[in-house]
Amino acid sequence: MIGLNLVYGVAGSVFALFAVLALADAPRRIANAAFYALLSVSFFAGDLLGDFGNGLLVIALTAIAASGRFRARPREASPERPRGNALFAAALIIPATALVGTLLFKQVPALVDARQATLVALALGVLLALGIGYAWLRPGLATPFREGRRLMDDVGWAAVLPQMLASLGAVFAIAGVGDVVGGLVGGAIPEGSLLGAVAAYAVGMALFTVVMGNAFAAFPVMAAAVGVPILMRQFGGDPAPVAAIGMLAGFCGTLMTPMAANFNLVPAALLELKDRNGVVKAQVPTALPLLLFNLALLWWVLS
Amino acid sequence: MLVLAGILVIAGGFLLRFNPLLVVLASALVTGLAAGLDPLRIVSVFGKAFNDSRYVSAIYIVLPVIGLLERYGLQARARELIGRFARVTAGRLLIFYLLFRQVTAALGLVSIAGHAVTVRPLVAPMAEAAAEGRGAVDQGERVKALTAATDNVGLFFGEDIFIAIGSILLMVGVLQGYGIAVEPFDLSVWAIPTAVAAFLIHGFRLHLLDRRLPK
Numbered sequence: 273m274i275g276l277n278l279v280y281g282v283a284g285s286v287f288a289l290f291a292v293l294a295l296a297d298a299p300r301r302i303a304n305a306a307f308y309a310l311l312s313v314s315f316f317a318g319d320l321l322g323d324f325g326n327g328l329l330v331i332a333l334t335a336i337a338a339s340g341r342f343r344a345r346p347r348e349a350s351p352e353r354p355r356g357n358a359l360f361a362a363a364l365i366i367p368a369t370a371l372v373g374t375l376l377f378k379q380v381p382a383l384v385d386a387r388q389a390t391l392v393a394l395a396l397g398v399l400l401a402l403g404i405g406y407a408w409l410r411p412g413l414a415t416p417f418r419e420g421r422r423l424m425d426d427v428g429w430a431a432v433l434p435q436m437l438a439s440l441g442a443v444f445a446i447a448g449v450g451d452v453v454g455g456l457v458g459g460a461i462p463e464g465s466l467l468g469a470v471a472a473y474a475v476g477m478a479l480f481t482v483v484m485g486n487a488f489a490a491f492p493v494m495a496a497a498v499g500v501p502i503l504m505r506q507f508g509g510d511p512a513p514v515a516a517i518g519m520l521a522g523f524c525g526t527l528m529t530p531m532a533a534n535f536n537l538v539p540a541a542l543l544e545l546k547d548r549n550g551v552v553k554a555q556v557p558t559a560l561p562l563l564l565f566n567l568a569l570l571w572w573v574l575s
Numbered sequence: 576m577l578v579l580a581g582i583l584v585i586a587g588g589f590l591l592r593f594n595p596l597l598v599v600l601a602s603a604l605v606t607g608l609a610a611g612l613d614p615l616r617i618v619s620v621f622g623k624a625f626n627d628s629r630y631v632s633a634i635y636i637v638l639p640v641i642g643l644l645e646r647y648g649l650q651a652r653a654r655e656l657i658g659r660f661a662r663v664t665a666g667r668l669l670i671f672y673l674l675f676r677q678v679t680a681a682l683g684l685v686s687i688a689g690h691a692v693t694v695r696p697l698v699a700p701m702a703e704a705a706a707e708g709r710g711a712v713d714q715g716e717r718v719k720a721l722t723a724a725t726d727n728v729g730l731f732f733g734e735d736i737f738i739a740i741g742s743i744l745l746m747v748g749v750l751q752g753y754g755i756a757v758e759p760f761d762l763s764v765w766a767i768p769t770a771v772a773a774f775l776i777h778g779f780r781l782h783l784l785d786r787r788l789p790k
């Protein structure tokens with residue numbers, strides 16, 4: 273069955289090529305090459321390394337990132353050989369394949385792992401677009417990967433921050449951090465105050481999301497502390513709006529934190545912004561009123 | 576109480592501008608030790624979760640395709656295309672993109688757009704060109720940042736209307752643990768008011784962008 277094995281095979285190959293090209297570059301980018309090589313190993317053989325082996329791999333990735341030797345390449349204006357509007361059609365191959373694949377693959381669960389339909393479609397879209405690109409534009413064999421590596425160098429270590437935060441969440445869960453935070457927040461609410469409870473819940477979701485970079489980590493904590501015992505049981509609130517609006521309050525937090533690297537730091541790098549936090553700053557004026565809206569909506573629903 | 580030291584490490588590490596990967600790893604170690612975990616166990620827990628979440632980083636496989644098309648002038652083409660339509664302002668373009676992203680995400684089509692797939696190669700150059708076409712030459716930074724912001728706002732406040740998205744399944748699972756049964760459909764319905772509010776608030780800011788750019 274086609275599933276993550278295909279996606280991870282493609283990703284492992286792409287990062288392996290990035291590593292080779294970083295080594296072949298003049299001057300050599302040894303730190304970049306090592307970083308990509310480790311990611312390639314993770315994609316190809318992560319399941320064979322064992323938990324401790326994967327832990328060592330993460331420590332090595334972190335050491336490279338912290339050494340400060342991982343650098344973006346000095347920008348060189350790559351000579352463009354302009355082509356016509358067919359470029360748009362080529363650019364739409366990946367989104368179109370993702371669209372068709374997501375809808376289609378769920379109908380053939382025997383062939384494609386339905387849970388991974390989107391990622392499988394994405395990988396197939398990449399292969400299709402590369403194939404058409406080679407046939408149409410006839411670039412050098414290494415050109416797509418050389419250009420891709422240039423973009424990857426810009427993204428840099430921020431690429432693995434979301435995975436690191438997911439791992440931190442796992443450690444937090446075992447250490448019981450959620451229970452302690454939940455206890456503190458729950459204890460801070462004035463007895464019998466609905467508005468106080470709603471505010472602690474919504475703002476708590478946003479703040480914990482800012483720290484963890486992900487509302488998924490905050491939801492179980494805030495549900496246990498305030499959502500279930502106070503909003504649902506004490507005030508008899510309908511579970512659906514309490515849960516749904518709480519999660520959306522968390523998403524407001526995601527807009528305001530550099531920890532949500534894939535949404536906030538990576539685009540700043542891809543768009544070559546001078547301010548690494550430029551995207552976060554552009555989002556705060558939307559996130560704060562929206563957080564207030566969620567708070568008010570939940571209060572209105574419950575009272 | 577001691578386990579909260581890990582949160583302090585994150586906050587302090589960020590303020591002191593250490594490398595975020597290092598800060599996260601240090602926070603995991605401090606938290607684990609405070610909870611009395613064996614250091615080897617902490618490394619294993621961390622490694623396992625890292626391996627299990629590799630799918631998050633799979634998106635970078637699109638970069639060779641984007642890089643190739645850009646080398647043959649994709650960004651320049653996107654700029655030219657917008658230049659031909661004088662009535663398309665940066666704000667109007669981004670409001671349209673916001674709506675597109677919210678509606679498609681609400682249908683579960685979250686991966687058909689994104690920062691690497693559409694923002695960098697297409698939408699950002701178009702928005703920049705539309706702003707420049709009105710004489711706003713030094714606004715590139717702000718317009719680009721707002722383009723990325725628009726993609727995020729559209730995605731976050733559209734996807735929760737789709738019943739089979741990760742966050743909905745998480746909520747159902749967590750509440751099930753308390754013996755509370757909720758239907759994914761009810762959760763997705765309650766995402767609609769905030770989706771509308773997000774469109775109005777962010778859309779209004781994009782409308783203001785056009786006002787501030789010189790005519």
